[in-house]
Amino acid sequence: MTYIDTTLARLAKSSPSQSEFYQAVQEVLESLSPLFEKEKHYLDQNIIERIVEPERQIMFRVTWVDDKGKINVNKGYRIEFNSAIGPYKGGLRFHPSVSASIIKFLGFEQTFKNALTGLAIGGGKGGSDFDPKGKSDNEIMSFCQAFMSELYRHIGPTIDVPAGDIGVGAREIGYLFGQYKRLTGRYEGVLTGKRIPWGGSLVRTEATGYGAVYFAQNMLQNAGDHLDGKICAVSGAGNVAIYTIEKLYQLGATPVTCSDSRGMIYHKSGINLETLKQLKETQQAPLEKYLDVHPDAVYKAVADYAAGRNEVWSVPCDLAFPSATQNELNQADALALLANGCKLVAEGANMPSTPEAVEEFLKARIHYAPGKAANAGGVATSQLEMAQNAAMIQWSFDEVDLRLKNIMKNIFTNAWETADEFNQPGNLVLGANIAGFRKVADAMIDQGAV
Structure with missing residues (x-):
């Protein structure tokens, strides 16, 4: 069996019925074959075995009360996948389709996407099978407060900084941030995607x-x-x-x-x-x-x-x-x-x-840009929000937009040049995967068996 087959077989045993996660892992590993042939120390260091396992998987019950006084129960997740190059960073998704498999695939992808930005952020993801559609503002607030009442124990501005995703916009971020502040007594950049008057960044929505x-x-x-x-x-x-x-x-x-x-x-x-x-x-x-x-x-x-x-x-x-x-x-x-x-x-x-x-x-x-490269602008601007929060300042729309534009250019250049390095010009799937993986893997090796 190849290392890809062996890895997928092990994941199927340790993390059963997680097809989206297997798909994401297989797509990345298949692209990495030329790297492992050229630089065998990654296999010697068992980087594959280490990088496909999240550093921490948090699952919890979320109990909240709807407008009719009925108690509802949902499942909450936070997957802190990899912190080799910075604090965990990735969105929260509230949608009925959310499962451990979805959150793990998103966290795995996020690790390499964040590495491509060139910024100091690791990979994480979270969410719940809660469906915001058809819910009142009061019900959404009730759910968000219950969700944060568990999540707050695991996050912080230099530990894990969640953001929004499907079903989680500025409204939900506001309710989550308010509960975090209420529980901890701290006003800090622990969430991104906030509204502008209380710590948000211009251009984040766009x-x-x-x-x-x-x-x-x-x-x-x-x-x-x-x-x-x-x-x-x-x-x-x-x-x-x-x-x-x-x-x-x-x-x-x-x-x-x-x-x-x-x-x-x-x-x-x-x-x-x-x-x-x-x-x-x-x-x-x-x-x-x-x-x-x-x-x-x-x-x-x-x-x-x-x-x-x-x-x-x-x-x-x-x-x-x-x-x-x-x-x-x-x-x-x-x-x-x-x-x-x-x-x-x-x-x-x-x-x-x-x-x-x-x-x-x-x-x-044809020109094909995989999501981990093409859609990295969102998390990149989230990190710019973190930087503004840490300095207690706010940049102008044009300044953030220019930084975003330069980040996307650098991601393209990095992926393009990496594809050329491995004699597959124009293959941005291979280029992005190798460039992102190499940055994370090198940091893991530098830091020892972590």
Whole structure:
């Protein structure tokens, strides 16, 4: 058996029924084979065995009371995956799909994504199977306070600094921060994604979407091309998608799709950003309401999608930005994108493309940016928020945006040059995985058997 097979077999035994986690580990390890052939000391130091196991896994019961006085129980998680290069850093996700497997795959990916930023942050992730949809503000506050009543024991500004993710925005961060402050009596940068008046950073809301577009811009510029005039397919309708769309417009491209859990919009003349923000940021309304304002757009419900397909990827486009969730783009979707002329895919979500889809992109030799590289802008700006909190200052929007732009350029350059080093020019999957892994692994070796 190869070291990949041996590792996956061991994980299947020690962490059963965690398919998303296995998928993430396999994708990274397969990319690392050229590194291990060149630099065998990583295997001699048993880095693989060490790096695939979280340093700490915290699971806890969250008990909260709803508006009817009923006691509800959810499960909470915090996976502190790796602290070799800094305190644990990664978001909290509140969604019914959350499980140990989801949180572990996200924490594993986060470790290498954070390393790519060049900033001093380790990898972690957390969340709960709590569903914020349909809950009142009071119920969400009740849940967040109960969640933090356990989590506060394990976090701190130089220990573990959670942020937001799916289902966790500024409202939830506010309730979590308030409870942390109430329990500890400390006002410190223990959470990122805060609102501006009490320690938040400008550009944090926009950062993941903006960063994905900056990364795509670097890929195109490196090939002598540009964003201006490009037609773009975008999935999702949350912060990542909305601000991907906003930055695409700012740089001259035309985004024509977006989607939510109920369906997708195709607006050939371009998604109306003002309408989208009104629906999703103000009204929390389903995307089908977009047609009330723009009857020339096309709406397709999930129930009407072709079997096994995501119809977002069926429209003609030059560039694609998967910005919703994991495994949202499969092999059939990838083939449809390629047939429709797509020449670049930049992942705004975490692991949105299945392994089969990634294989199609690599085989077609299009520009393909994996999530750990393309969507690292969010966590990078979270670290910039930590820096501002530590210094008790606030930078301007333009200063944070410029820092973000430079970070994304550096991530691209690092991944590109690493791919060249291993004689696979343009393979940013290999380049990003090796560059991120090498930084973490070298730190682990320097620090001894930890």
